[in-house]
Amino acid sequence: MVFILKSGLSEATIKAFSESFERQGFSTIISKGTEHTAVCLIGNTASVDMDKIVATSGVVEYARRVTEQYKAVNRTVHPDDTIIKVGEAEIGPDTFTVISGPCSIESEEQIVEVAKSVKASGAKLLRGGAFKPRSSPYSFQGLGEDGLRMLSTAKKETGLPIVSEIMNQTQAPLFEDVDIVQIGARNMQNFDLLKEVGQMGKPVLLKRGLSNTIEELLMSAEYIMSSGNSRVILCERGIRTFETMTRNTLDISSVIVLKQKSHLPVIVDPSHASGIRSFVAPLSKASLAVGADGLMVETHNDPAKALCDGAQSLDLKQFDELMKELKRRAPLENRKI
Amino acid sequence: MVFILKSGLSEATIKAFSESFERQGFSTIISKGTEHTAVCLIGNTASVDMDKIVATSGVVEYARRVTEQYKAVNRTVHPDDTIIKVGEAEIGPDTFTVISGPCSIESEEQIVEVAKSVKASGAKLLRGGAFKPRSSPYSFQGLGEDGLRMLSTAKKETGLPIVSEIMNQTQAPLFEDVDIVQIGARNMQNFDLLKEVGQMGKPVLLKRGLSNTIEELLMSAEYIMSSGNSRVILCERGIRTFETMTRNTLDISSVIVLKQKSHLPVIVDPSHASGIRSFVAPLSKASLAVGADGLMVETHNDPAKALCDGAQSLDLKQFDELMKELKRRAPLENRKI
């Protein structure tokens, strides 16, 4: 059950209203929109007389039952689109924000070169993997802490905010300088890690698991939000099907579903979704057209020598071409790049 | 193995070259492109000395081994895009051709009204189901022969070429006035029906089966082409996955794969792919952006009362809006609508 409050209420009034329910044994989530604040009750609300509260509380504009299991991420609870600001970057309904960089950070030279180039092409954030989840224990596992240091250097040299994947709770202290913490597909239901990043006070980029449903993705976002962090970015990166000609199957419709069901921004990762370099540009254009709020695209200064996922990485020139194509199309979708 | 012949050869020369292989026990497929004709050998070509033939035949420009099982549909055999003309409509690389109409033909008034409206909005072909494959024997099975007559009336009144689904071989005579014969998803591997439509002398719209791979779709197209019909349009209409928030999962990447592997035109059916009306416009725009050659979109004059698939049908005004959105975007993709 969610109460959308009247506008202009004081913090104290809102808190008092919320606490009146906590005294009855409910958990509450307070969600602040542009104009209205909402108070969402978690628990068995069958016995709550919603209409009476609307009529008598004096602070409620209107109320709704939230039948879905996801509450804080639900658009019913927060009708406006959430906009997430990171440095000068903004991820939300008016922009088409492109995050780019290599699968793995391989050296300081590499990451700085890529960072400068993707920034010049129009990327607003830099990605780079330091801790790599690899299906084989014998594959390159990332540069770890050293990699994060190199990524920080690239941030300093370019001003680009940085995104990197965290693999377990004990790594949290290493991510102090990282602007957006990424949860990878394989950890989408690592619930303890979700709770941890819910308390890190940073935006979280949450990737959909390889065979997780859209509802499960929303429930994982709910884990993060219910731990106190409302800045979650959802990322569609392809699901596993029987089709073998592409690495995964981009579920482009999921972008539409997610934008309808939730207020959180949604981006697409066309690199992992296809696994094939020549697919990245057309899938990126399709993602813009379908209503995504941005992209995460893998680029590399020398894809043929990449330590990881070279076959799906654009080189710097190809990325620049892609950005030009996107810039031509963004105005038609009322998006700034 | 395919021999791309020199340009300007006479029919007789081509035939003689082709027959020289048939005498050795191979089947051959002759494929005519804009500039070059290709002769493709079917059979075990391990013992054929390709280089010698190129060097000595005097008619061969170059030759390639075709490792894929699909030959006639293979882009190696026919490097140019195939363009299919039907009346004034054209399906190919320079156009974005929209086929529209109701799931089921319900009455003459209905189909004529829809036809006039979608034509005015910019559709180039009219679809309408007369024989409906329904999972329940107790569901409406279509108007059958009467339906096809009503569809012909709509064709006469609007000049739009018509598309309708054939369900079995005995129906072929009823499709004389139909311009494009559709093979539905459930019949994609009804091989006897594929052979039959291969001999009907009409373009065929071949829908991908619910869980068929891209390669299987190409092999089904090969059935039609190897029966003598080179005018095949491939249609992605969503595949079955574990996701339940959409009716099917649109495999938008398949458009890219199909255009790379084959020379045949590829269209998308966003109505069946999603099963949800509000998804049709964004998926249509994404299909244009990803490189599809057109769409098949379900429209109805009164979706709430449709006998079939009302939830995914656009009303006539929504379809008109969609066409306007597509027309604004088509020039960026170098497509005419």
Add this chain to the structure above:
Amino acid sequence: MVFILKSGLSEATIKAFSESFERQGFSTIISKGTEHTAVCLIGNTASVDMDKIVATSGVVEYARRVTEQYKAVNRTVHPDDTIIKVGEAEIGPDTFTVISGPCSIESEEQIVEVAKSVKASGAKLLRGGAFKPRSSPYSFQGLGEDGLRMLSTAKKETGLPIVSEIMNQTQAPLFEDVDIVQIGARNMQNFDLLKEVGQMGKPVLLKRGLSNTIEELLMSAEYIMSSGNSRVILCERGIRTFETMTRNTLDISSVIVLKQKSHLPVIVDPSHASGIRSFVAPLSKASLAVGADGLMVETHNDPAKALCDGAQSLDLKQFDELMKELKRRAPLENRKI
């Protein structure tokens, strides 16, 4: 809605009861069980006063609403297991009936040799493909009518009833001597073919499609039963998943679902489900243990030279070994082999 009638009623009484509903616009299905006959109404039964009819008709033992879309195949309508007798073979709850033979009939010698051998080992029916659905038009398509003649010869020489796949409606006359008509996985939703075999007056072996749900399989069986043929055998043969180490994924749980939801017999095809010879025996034993009513197993006199599916075919000795293993286990499951 289904009315389970009192026992001992005359045909005329049952017919009169049934027709009283047909006059009101319902279709009816009369289903005869061992002790009770049931009359099932098809149509919108919301306005039918079920309790009143039970109270006043004088012929009804009890009644139930059938909420599922499948009616005639529903266990609610026919609580007893259906037993299908073909010659001396019987497929039902007390037996574990093994159908065996080659993927394709290749010659009279081959099919007769295989028939004699599998009969000696304990198979009760002989299978053999004459019309083969192959994904490539260039693969062996079966011996067709000649193949059926050879199969008939094997039937004459061994007394084994025969099973063969029909691929389209026009072939019906050729199947006169065939005892069980098989609908292949790719034709499970070829609804016109289902209607046709519903009128052939022979038992039908209906294979589950590669990515069809259990409910869709039941609806396809409903097509056959509602066309007048109550002798349908359901066959699980593996579904398509992302797993590539086996040809398909045997959905062994589907046997349990099907036996709960329907009264029809259920068999398993371990050969197509796995595509690997060494998997056939363990999957066969698992099928017996899980409650299947029988198997369809591919055998060949010389698998290495088989024109079709050799990798999954048992040789005659391996089949004999398998039958011995099954015979040892069948008594524990209260089944005769």
Add this chain to the structure above:
Amino acid sequence: MVFILKSGLSEATIKAFSESFERQGFSTIISKGTEHTAVCLIGNTASVDMDKIVATSGVVEYARRVTEQYKAVNRTVHPDDTIIKVGEAEIGPDTFTVISGPCSIESEEQIVEVAKSVKASGAKLLRGGAFKPRSSPYSFQGLGEDGLRMLSTAKKETGLPIVSEIMNQTQAPLFEDVDIVQIGARNMQNFDLLKEVGQMGKPVLLKRGLSNTIEELLMSAEYIMSSGNSRVILCERGIRTFETMTRNTLDISSVIVLKQKSHLPVIVDPSHASGIRSFVAPLSKASLAVGADGLMVETHNDPAKALCDGAQSLDLKQFDELMKELKRRAPLENRKI
């Protein structure tokens, strides 16, 4: 590349042989079988002259190239079946070991009652969840450390070794008294956790992820083994497909694949695979018949009131019935229960 050594070699000889490769830059895995020890090289072995080493080293019986990415878990490297002993329980080719207990530990009374009962019925190990991965943050998350204490009490009172799921690395110290550490399906590719349990010195029960391939399961086992722990039990628990009548789809064929590719024991979890109580017994019997080495079955003293997964839990009497059925069948499969 794996070298199977002659029998009767001293530890020192084996170590010297192994170290001769480590000096060349390879990692090595030493795998001890019943009769032979194997030394497996990890790294690029293209330049290693295998035949020369076999001929000249004097300690090698024979050698093989291991083309698969999984090495230590590979049956080529360790041809004998691995047998894992835990207290008096034994998991391997001669036994059919049943692990049972509730989804969640709910109270000391509950877990002790269940433990006594399943032991009397023939279970050899007790399972109980203390840390529960739940898709909703608002669902019961387990009793945590208290739960583990109650489980230890049940172990003390019955002598049954205990199995419980670990959810993150920081919990390792809490699992000191736990005999088998379980990695849940959602953590199958939580690689940091796999490395951690690889160093805990306890057997690990590794569940297959919901949509992971068999090869990925083996690679995850390789993570554990390459971290120094060779006692890994693989568990098939159903995969995600489009079928909705069961919670998951039991991939029973995976048992056969796993036993062929790897030497590790394989058990089945029929409770999660189906999600339906009445499916547990037939799937358990099928698992025994197909060649599994045991089961993990959820039981509860009062399933209707279970805090978690009640619908799939057997009550204590049903479990006892199941064990009787399994005991009747085990001798036919040459297994002791």
